[in-house]
Amino acid sequence: MIKKTHAIIRNADRFDAKELLRFYLHKPIFASLLDTKREPLMPNLSELEELLQHKDAAQSFYAVENKIGDICGFVVLKGINPEALFGEMMLLFENEIYDKEEILIHEALEFIETRAFQQLHLRKLMTTCLDEEENLRNFLLNHSYQCEGCMREVLFTSGKWHNLETWAKFQNNKSLSEELK
Amino acid sequence: MSIITKTFIRRADRDDLDTLIRWMEDEDFQYFLYGDPARSPRTIREQIIGFLSKNTGSPIPASVYFIIDSPEGPLGMISLQNISWRNRSSNLDVYIAPEHRNHLTTGINVFRALEYAFDELNLHRITAIIYSFNKPSWKLLEFLGAQRELTLKDHITRNGVWHDVYVYGLLKEEFQIWREKNTEHTREITLQKMAESMKNHLEKSP
Numbered sequence: 001m002i003k004k005t006h007a008i009i010r011n012a013d014r015f016d017a018k019e020l021l022r023f024y025l026h027k028p029i030f031a032s033l034l035d036t037k038r039e040p041l042m043p044n045l046s047e048l049e050e051l052l053q054h055k056d057a058a059q060s061f062y063a064v065e066n067k068i069g070d071i072c073g074f075v076v077l078k079g080i081n082p083e084a085l086f087g088e089m090m091l092l093f094e095n096e097i098y099d100k101e102e103i104l105i106h107e108a109l110e111f112i113e114t115r116a117f118q119q120l121h122l123r124k125l126m127t128t129c130l131d132e133e134e135n136l137r138n139f140l141l142n143h144s145y146q147c148e149g150c151m152r153e154v155l156f157t158s159g160k161w162h163n164l165e166t167w168a169k170f171q172n173n174k175s176l177s178e179e180l181k
Numbered sequence: 182m183s184i185i186t187k188t189f190i191r192r193a194d195r196d197d198l199d200t201l202i203r204w205m206e207d208e209d210f211q212y213f214l215y216g217d218p219a220r221s222p223r224t225i226r227e228q229i230i231g232f233l234s235k236n237t238g239s240p241i242p243a244s245v246y247f248i249i250d251s252p253e254g255p256l257g258m259i260s261l262q263n264i265s266w267r268n269r270s271s272n273l274d275v276y277i278a279p280e281h282r283n284h285l286t287t288g289i290n291v292f293r294a295l296e297y298a299f300d301e302l303n304l305h306r307i308t309a310i311i312y313s314f315n316k317p318s319w320k321l322l323e324f325l326g327a328q329r330e331l332t333l334k335d336h337i338t339r340n341g342v343w344h345d346v347y348v349y350g351l352l353k354e355e356f357q358i359w360r361e362k363n364t365e366h367t368r369e370i371t372l373q374k375m376a377e378s379m380k381n382h383l384e385k386s387p
Binding site: 036038039084086123126148149150151152153154155156161168170 | 306333348
């Protein structure tokens, strides 16, 4: 368990499955919860319990609590590519947290970046953002993430097509080409 | 001017196993597409058998593997993978054997695969992931109307050098606009013309 100034970050476990399920049921959909075909997953409670019981998942899913012990969201580090040294990050927080307790997300991001860049020595951290996730987009922009582009009309949900942006941050904030300049 | 070709695309089947194994062992296959150079021949074989067994001609396939064939024998492979029926999207991969690399043959058959994706499977979007050093491939996609949507900086290493990865997207309406503009050139190479030619050939054969 990691105690930050405002947040408590710990490995998620099977007892967090209900909280995690809330994010899967959330509308609009979180880009991070789409699968490789960009399709929304629809797990049930027992499947999420099973997922979080699994050692590998438990070590990549972190619950973020506030000081009174309420789970405010999850942060996930997954899809680590040991050859290309990049990983994918999921920031699962509802708009209310961005509005009222953004410091918790900031501390969760700080934690995951330390884990990715300093402990696992990754070069690049990536995440995705749907067009409706304005809070996430602004948050990433304010934390030195750069948009690597936007896949058009990649997801069909709520009766319309949605675009999907990819955001990335390099260790030391610089890609190799920028370092060489 | 209309283009004429003797090449055609057909569904890959078990008889293609040896050809596919030979292609997947080609260094370029791993360099330009994917695959771990350390894979054993048995792993490669099992992987190919796996995708051939799923390549059944189902009306809602999860993926489709085409062989680019000719009277002289197979030239390459085109696949539509990760087909999402919800999002009506798919990933496109193309491999041409080194001795048959030719922009025209590749272009004609990628055009046909796109016709199959948009006109037959009714897909809405095709995605192609191409390494930045594979210029002939991304130039072809751009020629066919696809847009570079993502530039993933320093995303892969090849021989110790970091390279960007480009993600191209082509929407159905963009393909239709491209096709209308190029009707004169594509008239003789469409999927429909190809099927007619194959049918005639079949009727004439003993």
